Amino acid sequence: MGRFVPKDTFYKKAKLEGYRARSAYKLKEIQDKYRIIKKGDKVLDLGCAPGSFIQIIAQEIGRDGLVVGIDIQPVTPIPDKNVSTITGDIRDIDVSKILQRFSIPHFDVITCDIAPNLSGIREADEKNIDELYDASKHIVVNTLRTGGHFILKSFFSESFSSKQKDLKNLFVRVSIFKPTSSRGMSSEIFFVCKERMG
Ligand SMILES: C[S@@+](CC[C@H](N)C(=O)[O-])C[C@H]1O[C@@H](n2cnc3c(N)ncnc32)[C@H](O)[C@@H]1O
Numbered sequence: 503m504g505r506f507v508p509k510d511t512f513y514k515k516a517k518l519e520g521y522r523a524r525s526a527y528k529l530k531e532i533q534d535k536y537r538i539i540k541k542g543d544k545v546l547d548l549g550c551a552p553g554s555f556i557q558i559i560a561q562e563i564g565r566d567g568l569v570v571g572i573d574i575q576p577v578t579p580i581p582d583k584n585v586s587t588i589t590g591d592i593r594d595i596d597v598s599k600i601l602q603r604f605s606i607p608h609f610d611v612i613t614c615d616i617a618p619n620l621s622g623i624r625e626a627d628e629k630n631i632d633e634l635y636d637a638s639k640h641i642v643v644n645t646l647r648t649g650g651h652f653i654l655k656s657f658f659s660e661s662f663s664s665k666q667k668d669l670k671n672l673f674v675r676v677s678i679f680k681p682t683s684s685r686g687m688s689s690e691i692f693f694v695c696k697e698r699m700g
Contacts (some may be wrong), residue, residue: 549616
């Protein structure tokens with residue numbers, strides 16, 4: 503029989519407030535502190551299922567904005583007109599086709615909350631985490647406008663400092679943020695990267 507895990511406060515809050523996942527509060531905290539997403543922005547959300555980041559983003563961008571979400575798993579449709587989701591692996595996706603499909607030259611903000619499936623085998627997991635980082639960076643380099651912002655979930659792993667260094671070569675400011683809504687025992691943190699350099 504499985505171990506009983508009590509439902510936490512943010513899980514219950516999300517249910518009550520109509521968010522699809524507790525992750526909504528992580529993005530809310532980031533947005534409150536760093537004011538990343540603006541009205542009218544075109545935003546790409548990597549690893550978007552079940553869609554709570556998208557719910558927050560859709561509120562922030564308003565009717566003139568657009569949020570496109572990508573996930574390996576299909577997302578139950580979100581009825582807002584400014585939302586679109588694509589089922590696919592970010593390692594295989596052709597980003598130029600996405601820009602073409604929505605007739606936009608670039609995104610203003612990219613968020614990435616991807617959590618890889620961990621096998622428990624350290625080398626394999628590190629490789630998987632690094633591959634996903636490379637894929638998200640490829641997307642950022644090819645679709646984020648100069649001056650645009652990137653929010654990336656990461657974990658304290660061997661490659662943490664090298665990723666931080668790498669991001670500092672791409673963005674004017676790179677902050678590390680641990681939302682209070684993120685489980686204390688989890689090693690997840692967010693890189694909040696502001697102003698992509700040209
Ligand atoms: C923590 S969940 C994201 C929660 C989401 N931000 C929200 O607020 O609802 C992580 C997601 O990453 C997705 N994912 C994992 N590997 C992926 C990949 N290679 N390409 C696209 N999505 C991936 C998973 O399917 C999962 O839905």
